[in-house]
Amino acid sequence: MNPGQQPMSPPYEGTARHRSAVVVGAGPSGLAIARELERAGHRVTVLEEQDTVAGKCHSVDVDGHAYDLGGHICTPMYERTAKLVAELGVETERTSRYRVLDAEGSEAARQAMAFLRDDALPRYRALRAREFPHIAEPGLAHSARALAAPVGAWLAEHGLRSMAESFGTGYTAAGYGYLDDDVPALYFVKYAEMTGLLSSRPQLLGHAGAFTVVGGFGALWRRVADELKDVRCGVRVVAVERHAEGVRVHTDSGPVSADALVLAVPLDRILPVLDATEEERDLAGRVRSNAYHTTLASAPGLPEDAFYFLGRHTASREAMGHCVSYHHRYPGSDVRTFYSYGRPEKVSALLREDVAALGGRLEQVHLRRAWAFMPHFGSADLADGALDRLEALQGRANTYHVGGLPAFELIESTVAHAQDLARRHFPPAH
Numbered sequence: 001m002n003p004g005q006q007p008m009s010p011p012y013e014g015t016a017r018h019r020s021a022v023v024v025g026a027g028p029s030g031l032a033i034a035r036e037l038e039r040a041g042h043r044v045t046v047l048e049e050q051d052t053v054a055g056k057c058h059s060v061d062v063d064g065h066a067y068d069l070g071g072h073i074c075t076p077m078y079e080r081t082a083k084l085v086a087e088l089g090v091e092t093e094r095t096s097r098y099r100v101l102d103a104e105g106s107e108a109a110r111q112a113m114a115f116l117r118d119d120a121l122p123r124y125r126a127l128r129a130r131e132f133p134h135i136a137e138p139g140l141a142h143s144a145r146a147l148a149a150p151v152g153a154w155l156a157e158h159g160l161r162s163m164a165e166s167f168g169t170g171y172t173a174a175g176y177g178y179l180d181d182d183v184p185a186l187y188f189v190k191y192a193e194m195t196g197l198l199s200s201r202p203q204l205l206g207h208a209g210a211f212t213v214v215g216g217f218g219a220l221w222r223r224v225a226d227e228l229k230d231v232r233c234g235v236r237v238v239a240v241e242r243h244a245e246g247v248r249v250h251t252d253s254g255p256v257s258a259d260a261l262v263l264a265v266p267l268d269r270i271l272p273v274l275d276a277t278e279e280e281r282d283l284a285g286r287v288r289s290n291a292y293h294t295t296l297a298s299a300p301g302l303p304e305d306a307f308y309f310l311g312r313h314t315a316s317r318e319a320m321g322h323c324v325s326y327h328h329r330y331p332g333s334d335v336r337t338f339y340s341y342g343r344p345e346k347v348s349a350l351l352r353e354d355v356a357a358l359g360g361r362l363e364q365v366h367l368r369r370a371w372a373f374m375p376h377f378g379s380a381d382l383a384d385g386a387l388d389r390l391e392a393l394q395g396r397a398n399t400y401h402v403g404g405l406p407a408f409e410l411i412e413s414t415v416a417h418a419q420d421l422a423r424r425h426f427p428p429a430h
């Protein structure tokens, strides 16, 4: 550096000098960006419509045990999440092992990971280096056009059948859709990368493999929220007005004004109350999501002590409605979390059948939760640049977008993208 020269400031995008923000949504992405902004000296108000924070990482207590209804498994790729966990002194533990269960529940096998030893892996690596080298970095837009094709067609075109065999069961069991659906390859490849199995990342927080939060993942987000100055739960947003100087969010408990608006909810969900532009309306109309369900129930008689993927029900979309996976977490407890796709009435009826077929008995259902899981765009929209258009909206009308739609539906993906967005667009206010 020449004498007298100022240190370089980060390359802040846009010209706005925001000092305050209202964040809509208190899931991981909303809380992560709120924390980042507050630490940079901004005044932040978080508005959440539910009575509690954590969004799709909600956990509940049954008989003295914490059960995660949604997100809770972290892999060695979860560096930002691990940093947050360490900063807050939250305790972690390794997660249950994974097993693939046959239809009768009699055989539980390890996942076949042939891809990692197959000659397809070097071909995948060469393709990745050539066509989507940034896939493991926060966000999706950088890789969207290269991976816009429907996943089945993309796997066939590149001779990656063993990649489907190794990652498809877990991908489908986790809510991202069936490989014979028309979901773009982008989401499958991002998922595979985020499992950490394609890289040799070091241990995180002392765990050789996947880990989670002791006492339920919701506890982490409650800790984040507790440190923030202004988090309001049980608030309904009724209208959003944006103007050149800032934003005004009208709620059922009064208006909140700020320089900037951060939408930590998918665009299609907030559209009804947003003073939306044509571009926002058009993009919102293209957002899709998966109907995915968690059922927390006592079901004795089933195989225990693992996260079980039900091989037959993950193989094809024809099995839609059947249970795709279940988790037995606590020894000595009959409670399990079951996961299914489809219409709620069908899910409840089929779950009873599926449990019986596996040799168990569905007793008390403690809770059911339906999710609009994995906000995403279809293949044609990705090829036409839908994610680039969403990125181009960042900062327009003092509005920013974080969460699963721009980042991918995983804790680490949403946290890393939200933190980077704050660092890129919001210069420190102090």
Ligand SMILES: Cc1cc2nc3c(=O)[nH]c(=O)nc-3n(C[C@H](O)[C@H](O)[C@H](O)COP(=O)(O)OP(=O)(O)OC[C@H]3O[C@@H](n4cnc5c(N)ncnc54)[C@H](O)[C@@H]3O)c2cc1C
Residues within 6 Å of the ligand: 024, 025, 026, 027, 028, 029, 030, 047, 048, 049, 050, 053, 054, 055, 056, 057, 069, 070, 071, 072, 073, 074, 174, 175, 235, 236, 237, 264, 265, 269, 270, 293, 294, 339, 371, 373, 402, 403, 404, 408, 409, 410, 411, 412, 414
């Ligand atoms: C069953 C299931 C299992 C999962 N398993 C894993 C896993 O093991 N590992 C992993 O990494 N990820 C997992 N995920 C994904 C992970 O939970 C999500 O990617 C993550 O929670 C997304 O964070 P978010 O903040 O973008 O959105 P959300 O968590 O959905 O939070 C959005 C928040 O906005 C609120 N909101 C919505 N509309 C409004 C409104 N109009 N006004 C005010 N507030 C509003 C919602 O109530 C919610 O609190 C799982 C998800 C589910 C559902």
